[in-house]
Every structure is written in structure tokens, then in C-alpha cells.
Amino acid sequence: MTNSKCVEKIPTAKAEPQFEQSENKGKQIGIMGGTFNPVHIAHLVAAEQALTKLHLDEVWFIPDNIPPHKNAPLTSAKDRATMLDLATRDNPHFRVKLLELFRGGVSYTIDTLRYLKEKAPQNNYYLIMGSDQVNSFHTWKEAPELAKMATLVGIRRPGYPQDPQYPMIWVDAPDIRLSSTAIRRSVATGTSIRYLVPEPVRLYIEEKGLYLD
Numbered sequence: 537m538t539n540s541k542c543v544e545k546i547p548t549a550k551a552e553p554q555f556e557q558s559e560n561k562g563k564q565i566g567i568m569g570g571t572f573n574p575v576h577i578a579h580l581v582a583a584e585q586a587l588t589k590l591h592l593d594e595v596w597f598i599p600d601n602i603p604p605h606k607n608a609p610l611t612s613a614k615d616r617a618t619m620l621d622l623a624t625r626d627n628p629h630f631r632v633k634l635l636e637l638f639r640g641g642v643s644y645t646i647d648t649l650r651y652l653k654e655k656a657p658q659n660n661y662y663l664i665m666g667s668d669q670v671n672s673f674h675t676w677k678e679a680p681e682l683a684k685m686a687t688l689v690g691i692r693r694p695g696y697p698q699d700p701q702y703p704m705i706w707v708d709a710p711d712i713r714l715s716s717t718a719i720r721r722s723v724a725t726g727t728s729i730r731y732l733v734p735e736p737v738r739l740y741i742e743e744k745g746l747y748l749d
């Protein structure tokens with residue numbers, strides 16, 4: 537398994553992530569894909585609520601390489617992955633999987649699910665999405681096929697009504713009106729982001745001078 541502990545080596549490497557023997561048992565796995573630029577507390581709260589309320593074994597955070605529906609210039613894969621590692625390392629049920637960074641190119645979720653189904657077909661996969669993603673899910677590449685390969689899980693997101701076009705499990709989570717865009721803006725304008733991201737992530741952003749312009 538490629539996990540967060542070897543994150544420093546990863547974004548430039550081209551090796552294929554390995555999967556642990558223990559994963560052969562078959563688990564309930566939540567998948568949370570995103571740009572995570574940077575990861576913030578709403579991501580973590582949503583993942584934890586899905587993990588506990590759906591009795592999942594793990595939630596895998598999968599940072600995308602090139603997001604299919606976003607044009608914003610990205611912070612490096614290494615910085616985004618390192619911040620995810622810092623944010624999730626104290627939760628034994630959270631894993632960071634870098635398979636979309638290894639794969640390169642545009643990160644279509646169908647390709648990720650096909651890869652996971654091939655490498656670890658014994659697992660059941662739950663695609664965790666905020667309601668913004670739920671509303672646009674029907675526009676995703678091969679959405680009907682994707683909906684057959686994973687259980688879709690929606691998390692309400694303030695400002696985005698729930699408007700699913702596919703069968704979906706809703707998980708109640710506290711409404712947190714926060715986005716990575718807001719975090720980046722706050723840093724650029726000198727407004728505090730303390731408590732909006734985990735403290736190690738805040739310190740990393742400060743140390744690396746991310747999002748200053």
C-alpha cells in the first residue's frame with residue numbers, strides 16, 4: 537500500500553502503489569477525492585462522519601492530479617499530499633492514497649475505481665462527496681457505470697442544495713461553510729486560518745509561504 541508515510545518520495549515517482557496483504561480481507565472503504573488545495577476541517581469532519589455513521593473501516597483521501605472540472609492553478613502535488621498527510625496522520629482510519637498523482641493526467645474517478653476494483657476487488661467502495669459534487673455527478677465521465685461500482689454518499693454542503701440524480705446515501709454532518717478557496721484567500725489577505733485547518737497544516741502553509749499571492 538502506498539500510504540502517507542512515504543509521501544515525500546511520491547509525487548515525482550512513477551511507481552505503482554502497492555496494496556497490503558491485509559487488504560485482501562475485504563473492507564468497507566470510503567473514498568474522498570479532491571484537490572485538497574489545501575485540506576481543511578470540513579473535509580475531515582465529513583470523512584469522520586461518513587466513517588462512523590456508515591461503519592466504514594477506512595476513508596481513503598485521494599488527491600487528484602488534474603481535476604476534471606477545475607481550471608485554477610494548482611499548488612504542487614507534493615505540497616497538497618504532504619498537507620493531507622499532516623492532517624490525517626492522527627486518525628488510524630484515515631489513509632492518503634496517491635494513485636491519481638502516480639497515474640498523471642486528468643483524474644477521472646472512473647479510472648480510479650477501475651484501478652481499485654482490479655487491485656482490491658474484495659473491498660466495497662463508498663464515494664463520499666459534498667453536495668456540490670452530488671449535483672454535478674451526472675456530468676462525470678461514465679457516471680452511470682461509476683454509480684454501479686461504488687455506493688454514492690452525499691454530505692450536505694452549505695450553499696449547495698441537495699439535488700441528486702442518482703441513488704445516494706446522505707450522511708448528516710455539521711454544516712461548515714468553508715472551502716479551500718476561502719482558505720487560500722484568507723492567507724493571501726493576511727486573515728487568520730487558525731482552527732480552519734489542522735495546526736500542522738497551518739504551520740506548513742506558513743513555513744512554505746503557500747497561497748501568499
Ligand SMILES: Nc1ncnc2c1ncn2[C@@H]1O[C@H](COP(=O)(O)OP(=O)(O)OP(=O)(O)O)[C@@H](O)[C@H]1O
Binds near residue numbers: 572578664691712713
Ligand atoms: N465545506 C464543505 N462541506 C462538505 N463537503 C465539502 C466541503 N468542502 C469541500 N467538500 C467536499 O470535499 C471534497 C473535496 O473538495 P475540494 O478539494 O474540491 O475542496 P473545496 O473546498 O471545494 O476546494 P476549492 O474551494 O478549491 O474548490 C468534495 O467532495 C467537496 O464537495
Ligand SMILES: O=C(O)c1ccc[n+]([C@@H]2O[C@H](COP(=O)([O-])O)[C@@H](O)[C@H]2O)c1
Binds near residue numbers: 598600606644645646
Ligand atoms: O470523473 C469525473 O468526471 C469527475 C468530475 C469532477 C470531479 N471529479 C472528482 O471529484 C473529486 C472532487 O473534485 P474537485 O474538482 O472538487 O477537486 C475529485 O476526486 C475529482 O477527481 C471527477
